[in-house]
Amino acid sequence: MFLALRELKFARARFGLMGAVVALIAVLMVLLSGLSVGLVNDGVSGLQRLPVTSFAFEEGVQHDAAFSRSVVKTDAVKTWAGQKGVEEAAPFGNALVNGKSDSGVEIDLALFGVETGSFLSPAVAEGARLSGAEPAGIVVSKTAVDAGVKLGDTITIDRIGTRLKVVGTLADQHTYGHVDVGYVPLRTWQEVKIGAGPGDEVPARAYEEITAVAVKGEPADAAAADKAAGTETLALKEAFGASPGYTAETSTLTLIEVFLYAISALVVGAFFTVLTIQRKQEIAVVRAMGASTGYLLRDAIAQALILLLLSVGAGVAVGVGLGSMIGGTAPFALEAGAVAAASALLIALGVVGALGAVLRITAVDPLTALGGSR
Amino acid sequence: MKPAETVPEARSEQAASGLVMRDVNLQIGDGEDVVHALSDVSLVVEPGEFVAIVGPSGSGKSSLLAVAGGLATPTSGTVMVAGRDMTVAGKKTRTALRRECVGFVFQSGNLIPALTAEDQLRLMTKFGKKTGRDPKKLLAEVGLAEKANRRPHQLSGGERQRVGIARALMTGPSLLLVDEPTAALDRQRSHEVVELLARETKEHKVATVMVTHDHDVLSHCDTVYEMVDGKLTRVE
Numbered sequence A: 001m002f003l004a005l006r007e008l009k010f011a012r013a014r015f016g017l018m019g020a021v022v023a024l025i026a027v028l029m030v031l032l033s034g035l036s037v038g039l040v041n042d043g044v045s046g047l048q049r050l051p052v053t054s055f056a057f058e059e060g061v062q063h064d065a066a067f068s069r070s071v072v073k074t075d076a077v078k079t080w081a082g083q084k085g086v087e088e089a090a091p092f093g094n095a096l097v098n099g100k101s102d103s104g105v106e107i108d109l110a111l112f113g114v115e116t117g118s119f120l121s122p123a124v125a126e127g128a129r130l131s132g133a134e135p136a137g138i139v140v141s142k143t144a145v146d147a148g149v150k151l152g153d154t155i156t157i158d159r160i161g162t163r164l165k166v167v168g169t170l171a172d173q174h175t176y177g178h179v180d181v182g183y184v185p186l187r188t189w190q191e192v193k194i195g196a197g198p199g200d201e202v203p204a205r206a207y208e209e210i211t212a213v214a215v216k217g218e219p220a221d222a223a224a225a226d227k228a229a230g231t232e233t234l235a236l237k238e239a240f241g242a243s244p245g246y247t248a249e250t251s252t253l254t255l256i257e258v259f260l261y262a263i264s265a266l267v268v269g270a271f272f273t274v275l276t277i278q279r280k281q282e283i284a285v286v287r288a289m290g291a292s293t294g295y296l297l298r299d300a301i302a303q304a305l306i307l308l309l310l311s312v313g314a315g316v317a318v319g320v321g322l323g324s325m326i327g328g329t330a331p332f333a334l335e336a337g338a339v340a341a342a343s344a345l346l347i348a349l350g351v352v353g354a355l356g357a358v359l360r361i362t363a364v365d366p367l368t369a370l371g372g373s374r
Numbered sequence B: 001m002k003p004a005e006t007v008p009e010a011r012s013e014q015a016a017s018g019l020v021m022r023d024v025n026l027q028i029g030d031g032e033d034v035v036h037a038l039s040d041v042s043l044v045v046e047p048g049e050f051v052a053i054v055g056p057s058g059s060g061k062s063s064l065l066a067v068a069g070g071l072a073t074p075t076s077g078t079v080m081v082a083g084r085d086m087t088v089a090g091k092k093t094r095t096a097l098r099r100e101c102v103g104f105v106f107q108s109g110n111l112i113p114a115l116t117a118e119d120q121l122r123l124m125t126k127f128g129k130k131t132g133r134d135p136k137k138l139l140a141e142v143g144l145a146e147k148a149n150r151r152p153h154q155l156s157g158g159e160r161q162r163v164g165i166a167r168a169l170m171t172g173p174s175l176l177l178v179d180e181p182t183a184a185l186d187r188q189r190s191h192e193v194v195e196l197l198a199r200e201t202k203e204h205k206v207a208t209v210m211v212t213h214d215h216d217v218l219s220h221c222d223t224v225y226e227m228v229d230g231k232l233t234r235v236e
Helices: A002-010 A012-048 A063-069 A075-081 A142-146 A186-194 A204-208 A222-229 A236-240 A246-278 A280-288 A293-326 A336-363 B009-017 B061-068 B091-101 B117-123 B135-141 B157-169 B187-203 B215-220
Strands: A054-058 A088-101 A106-114 A137-140 A154-157 A163-169 A179-185 A212-216 A231-235 B019-028 B035-045 B050-054 B076-081 B102-105 B175-179 B207-212 B223-228 B231-235
Touching (some): A012 A236, A012 A336, A075 A088, A186 A204, A231 A236, A246 A293, B187 B215
Parallel strands (some): B050 B207, B050 B223
Antiparallel strands (some): A154 A163, B019 B035
16 A cells, blocks of 8 residues: 555545545435435334234225225224234224314324224323223324424314324324324224214214224235235335335435446546556556556555545535434434445445456556667 | 677676576567567676667667566577576566566656655565665665655656666666666766666676667766667677
8 A cells, every 4th residue: 555545645636536526425325315214214104113014905906005095894804813824913094184283283194093902002102002991082103293292282183173182192203105193093093084073973884994904923825815805915015105105205216326326436437547547657667667466456446445435434424414404304314324335335336446447457568668669 | 799699608607697688589460560579689797787788769679678677578588587587477477576686777767756756765665575775775875865755746857767776776686677768868967877877786786788879878888789670789
């Protein structure tokens, strides 16, 4: 690294410029990583936190809108619970509603209807869990609390007028399709779903319909279970795609990230290609004097690695700083693992780009160090 | 002028530690376009001897340096430096031999822009584990003690060439190959640089071969050869 370090120092303006480009790409990577984690959280954190292996939806349901379109009979729950390998099965209802708390907070809610005693009924951070004693109780996401909903508030659902009392709040962010999740007892959910307000007559079939069967445990024969219950199973991860906008958001961001990685590898490669061509005479001289190809390659790669480490490090620091500033205003969440993986990939691809360039060293004939014709 | 091939046998034995080239041929290209860059060249340079080779451009002077320094393999013939065969197959071995036995001084110094004068010298001990001379002392020897921390662009042409000479001597080579050292220098500086080469040749007991266009500086050399169309002849 004798040569590498001295050249970095000597040509610091040139390397600095290159480093700035890589650093800016790293900043962008961090921000994109935060944005994609934030969007995933916003889109499906309510589903991620469910202790569920898979959902059994209505047979033939459109996958990207399964939660809004699927209607399953409650009988299917029993069928699923009886399957080999299934630990538990419970009815699950999902509906998006608009509401307003009595303190004037307008709030959109993803109502998750669950049986009060079932494994789906969440543990609370404050207040009490859902119970049969309070049929109009609701347990809301922490994000709803952040938005101004308090324990003991009453949320009135628009149009139908159902009044839900906040009996408990959850510890974490539970959102679905960028909307706060509120857990309500299944019967209440079924009434809201059919549009029955207080005092309205509820047709009996309303109480037989749910969105899906939530299944815990791997069924031994999922296909047979689906056939018996008349359902179509999606694993939890696959069900994320049914959250509004989820697939479009994640695929767009992934595409941008892939392009950024490719751009950074190409930019680093182009830089070191030009640099190596400029160094050709010097490389020929050093080789003529007895430096092995391996020595020169190691030196050049070390140089690229130092440049990448410094610039990615600086970029990540700036990105994390910026990220913590915008944290509250946009769906943005930094995960150490995601940032570390992005940085490592950026450095690795940079080294690949540089390697492609500095391999030209092997093609430099030390004979060219002797001036004139031979 | 007598042909170089008639070098007495006894002399070559004494020169086991210098450069011995025998019946060296180098053909470049093939078929109809073949160029005889070197034709039956024999040359012996003893330690402490300063040899100059003059000749028009394209006559094969640089080819001779390339073959002597193991940068090119001759088509036939033998090349020994310090008793070691420079024509061995294998680029790695030849690279190692260059590192061990040969010092190069290039046109206009050919220094590395990023390195100070002292670092140019220290770089020589970074390729292998070879320990070198004291770079400070060597720089003082070529008259650049005060300029050890200057980079090439802060040195004059003559000073760059002096650094190049000191760099070539850093690892204590048996053979010093010098390629047009005065190409970019004025008369005064040319004499100074070649004088320095002559002095260092004697002091370090190194066999030195200098290729040059410059007939003015030949007075500093022990032996002068002329190269014409790949043939080497001694100039009396």
